[in-house]
Amino acid sequence: MTLEVEVNDVSLKYRRVEALKHVSFQLEGGKIYGLLGRNGAGKTSLLSLLASFREPTEGSIRIDGENPFENTRVMQNVSFIYQMDYSDETEKVNSMLKFVERYRPHFDRDYALHLAKRFNLPLDKAVNKLSKGMQSAFNATIGLASRSPLTIFDEAYLGMDAPTRDILYQELLEDQGRYPRTVIVSTHLVSEMDYLFDEILIIHRGSLILHEAYETLVSRGASITGPADEVDHFVGGLKKLNEQRLGNTKSVTVYGELSEEQKKDAQQKGLEVGPVSLQDLFIYLTGEEN
Numbered sequence: 001m002t003l004e005v006e007v008n009d010v011s012l013k014y015r016r017v018e019a020l021k022h023v024s025f026q027l028e029g030g031k032i033y034g035l036l037g038r039n040g041a042g043k044t045s046l047l048s049l050l051a052s053f054r055e056p057t058e059g060s061i062r063i064d065g066e067n068p069f070e071n072t073r074v075m076q077n078v079s080f081i082y083q084m085d086y087s088d089e090t091e092k093v094n095s096m097l098k099f100v101e102r103y104r105p106h107f108d109r110d111y112a113l114h115l116a117k118r119f120n121l122p123l124d125k126a127v128n129k130l131s132k133g134m135q136s137a138f139n140a141t142i143g144l145a146s147r148s149p150l151t152i153f154d155e156a157y158l159g160m161d162a163p164t165r166d167i168l169y170q171e172l173l174e175d176q177g178r179y180p181r182t183v184i185v186s187t188h189l190v191s192e193m194d195y196l197f198d199e200i201l202i203i204h205r206g207s208l209i210l211h212e213a214y215e216t217l218v219s220r221g222a223s224i225t226g227p228a229d230e231v232d233h234f235v236g237g238l239k240k241l242n243e244q245r246l247g248n249t250k251s252v253t254v255y256g257e258l259s260e261e262q263k264k265d266a267q268q269k270g271l272e273v274g275p276v277s278l279q280d281l282f283i284y285l286t287g288e289e290n
């Protein structure tokens with residue numbers, strides 16, 4: 001089960017800080033959306049509106065066609081996973097999972113236990129005695145096993161080591177394949193997580209500057225690799241995002257789609273043309289000059 005999300009001209013102010021400015025977009029069900037933005041861009045503010053933690057100052061939000069604020073029917077189908085403060089949480093992992101099951105209509109206990117095992121979560125340990133990374137794994141277990149039609153992960157990987165993050169990504173993809181939902185993932189680990197995303201949203205200084213399919217976005221640039229002097233000659237006049245050199249071999253990432261003629265020219269010169277990385281595009285699009 002999935003939910004459609006509609007954000008219409010939403011602004012959010014915290015006293016004098018304008019955290020979101022006239023943000024509009026629509027999300028279809030069944031996809032994984034990557035939400036990217038630099039520190040303070042407004043990602044958590046946007047996600048907390050979708051999770052009904054607060055109301056927009058202006059504009060409207062519709063989840064499954066309804067205003068989600070104080071709307072129990074809609075909100076029981078939305079999970080918002082973020083780094084919670086568990087310092088006073090003395091309940092054990094097991095009993096917390098049982099508690100969550102009571103108010104999550106799609107919760108799958110067997111899957112939660114499978115995840116707890118994969119994450120090496122001790123079921124009989126108090127949640128406030130878990131390490132930071134384990135608390136994140138506990139949150140991720142709830143987020144995945146709830147199978148909420150709208151599932152939101154706000155930097156859900158914080159404190160997890162690389163193998164644990166890898167388990168999270170594998171489980172997210174596999175379970176999304178079995179039980180499609182609408183998933184929004186905010187992250188700073190762009191190059192590590194890019195393969196998870198169907199569509200990308202980039203928020204910059206409170207404004208949504210881009211919402212595109214991942215494939216379309218990465219076709220907006222190219223990497224050119226080959227002998228340094230040939231590469232330099234080829235990319236002269238193109239917008240360079242990044243360059244690397246190893247001996248006489250150089251690789252330059254450029255912004256802008258190459259024409260068929262340019263691609264043929266590159267081939268004739270023995271240059272290799274590859275895709276651009278989401279990370280390079282993200283750095284460029286949210287750079288100081290933009």
Ligand SMILES: Nc1ncnc2c1ncn2[C@@H]1O[C@H](COP(=O)(O)OP(=O)(O)OP(=O)(O)O)[C@@H](O)[C@H]1O
Pocket residue numbers: 014017018019037038039040041042043044045046
């Ligand atoms: N409770 C609050 N009161 C006042 N200002 C706030 C509050 N929460 C966030 N802000 C401000 O709103 C802006 C957006 O913050 P937000 O936390 O949404 O950014 P973010 O993109 O999630 O950042 P990060 O990647 O660093 O977590 C920032 O300028 C921040 O200082």
